[in-house]
Amino acid sequence: MVASVVEDKALERELFAVGTRLANALPSNARRPLKALDDKAMDLASRDAELKAALFRFVDVVPACRNPDDLARHLTGFLREVDEPPQPIAVAMRMGASRTGRAALGRAAATGVKHMAHRFIVGEDPAAAMGDLRDLWKDGVASSVDLLGEATVTQAEAQRYAARCSDALETLVAASAKWPERPRLERDSAGPLPRANLSVKVSALTPLLRPDAPERGKRDAAERLRGLLREARDLGAHLHIDMESLDSRDAVLELVLELLAETEFRDGPSAGLVLQAYLRDSPETLDTILAWLSGPGAARAQPLTVRLVKGAYWDHEIVEARQHGWQVPVFDVKADSDHNFELLTRRLLDARVGGSGVRVAIASHNLRSIAHAIAYNRRSGGRDEDLELQVLRGLGDPLQEAIAAQDLRVRAYCPVGDLVAGMAYLVRRLLENTSNDSFLADQAAGKPIEALLAPPYAEPVVAE
Numbered sequence: 001m002v003a004s005v006v007e008d009k010a011l012e013r014e015l016f017a018v019g020t021r022l023a024n025a026l027p028s029n030a031r032r033p034l035k036a037l038d039d040k041a042m043d044l045a046s047r048d049a050e051l052k053a054a055l056f057r058f059v060d061v062v063p064a065c066r067n068p069d070d071l072a073r074h075l076t077g078f079l080r081e082v083d084e085p086p087q088p089i090a091v092a093m094r095m096g097a098s099r100t101g102r103a104a105l106g107r108a109a110a111t112g113v114k115h116m117a118h119r120f121i122v123g124e125d126p127a128a129a130m131g132d133l134r135d136l137w138k139d140g141v142a143s144s145v146d147l148l149g150e151a152t153v154t155q156a157e158a159q160r161y162a163a164r165c166s167d168a169l170e171t172l173v174a175a176s177a178k179w180p181e182r183p184r185l186e187r188d189s190a191g192p193l194p195r196a197n198l199s200v201k202v203s204a205l206t207p208l209l210r211p212d213a214p215e216r217g218k219r220d221a222a223e224r225l226r227g228l229l230r231e232a233r234d235l236g237a238h239l240h241i242d243m244e245s246l247d248s249r250d251a252v253l254e255l256v257l258e259l260l261a262e263t264e265f266r267d268g269p270s271a272g273l274v275l276q277a278y279l280r281d282s283p284e285t286l287d288t289i290l291a292w293l294s295g296p297g298a299a300r301a302q303p304l305t306v307r308l309v310k311g312a313y314w315d316h317e318i319v320e321a322r323q324h325g326w327q328v329p330v331f332d333v334k335a336d337s338d339h340n341f342e343l344l345t346r347r348l349l350d351a352r353v354g355g356s357g358v359r360v361a362i363a364s365h366n367l368r369s370i371a372h373a374i375a376y377n378r379r380s381g382g383r384d385e386d387l388e389l390q391v392l393r394g395l396g397d398p399l400q401e402a403i404a405a406q407d408l409r410v411r412a413y414c415p416v417g418d419l420v421a422g423m424a425y426l427v428r429r430l431l432e433n434t435s436n437d438s439f440l441a442d443q444a445a446g447k448p449i450e451a452l453l454a455p456p457y458a459e460p461v462v463a464e
């Protein structure tokens, strides 16, 4: 694939203009009082490591608590580990000293956690989520549904997950058929885009996905994934396969590419996979995907959607590698991940313009990463309609509004499930939102737009 000749300075100028326009279109917290409250709690947590650890341990035990009294005991117990609690926390701990105070505190904590969870999770099941998904669509935002679940350790659980996915596909297709037309969301220059879009995890489709015996896990997951691909094809839905930690990456990639190349999937469904830019070897993974597109995948009627992300398992990969004395597979400098994300964005967009059969989806809440993709796409001769931007429900809500307001295609990844299933997901999102190396934390801390949009290796801008 020949890289486009895009001049760096012109690209940075365009990127800055795009990023500034998006930033100006971000809705203010004034219109979202509840969100402002959540942000305050997260801000409090991100400034105090002990408090953060205590709150996250609390959030983790919430589903196991039987009543408000139990909940309040746990909360005050965890908070006692914080040496110098900020004012609101000190008040909560005093309330925990009496029985009536505990009941009130427990109820408030339960409401708080539920509210926080609802920010990230759209409903307890697909039918309950349809109202929110329709509202998003009406506002110019497409969605991808992710069914939350606990770890799959038995065949029965894998079977149950596959059955839930199958029900979700049917519910999504039936309900979305009644949505109003939104041309920006349902067509690009390669053809129609399904309204119903489901993201699935291979680790939930088999209990046997282990790094020491990848073939067994692949074989076991293959039958269930084939079933879902058939159903998505027959219903005209999109099926997206998420990427998880590195120990399953190769098995997932091989499985998806092998199944999609089978004759029965030549005409469909529309499908996609995920590329993680925090992995040092991600450029080679992209080589594999592009080689497949010009080889076994070339006969497919539908393009392959590649969702580019940085990667959600950074801490896990670091700990895992150190424990085993392995070389760390992820970048350990944030700017390296950001830089690699931009290089992969360019390669994907160049491949698309070159007619390789790829649809590009850039998934990030980082204004610079998003603005870079939009600007590079334009400068390299691509059309806006051929670039999709994706955000996570709850983390990217303001950004998705700003993107939709620019008449660009945006899709929100919407987890569905109950509070118990959602806890691990919620804790991961909270960790991400309060991490020191996070764009969202920088943005919340009020960094100037010049710093937020600066290239990955630019000197840090010191606040006055």
Ligand SMILES: Cc1cc2nc3c(=O)[nH]c(=O)nc-3n(C[C@H](O)[C@H](O)[C@H](O)COP(=O)(O)OP(=O)(O)OC[C@H]3O[C@@H](n4cnc5c(N)ncnc54)[C@H](O)[C@@H]3O)c2cc1C
Pocket: 241, 242, 243, 244, 274, 276, 278, 309, 310, 311, 312, 313, 314, 330, 331, 332, 333, 334, 335, 336, 337, 363, 364, 365, 366, 369, 390, 391, 392, 412, 413, 432, 437, 438, 439, 440
């Ligand atoms: C729609 C959507 C779907 C997603 N699907 C998946 C998926 O299937 N699989 C998956 O793994 N993730 C997935 N993610 C999550 C994604 O990988 C990121 O965790 C998340 O989007 C944060 O990245 P950012 O660009 O938004 O924010 P930024 O703040 O710019 O980047 C944060 C990311 O940088 C990386 N990072 C943090 N610290 C360091 C460091 N010290 N050195 C190097 N790198 C560092 C980590 O990847 C971290 O998540 C998805 C995200 C979205 C929006």
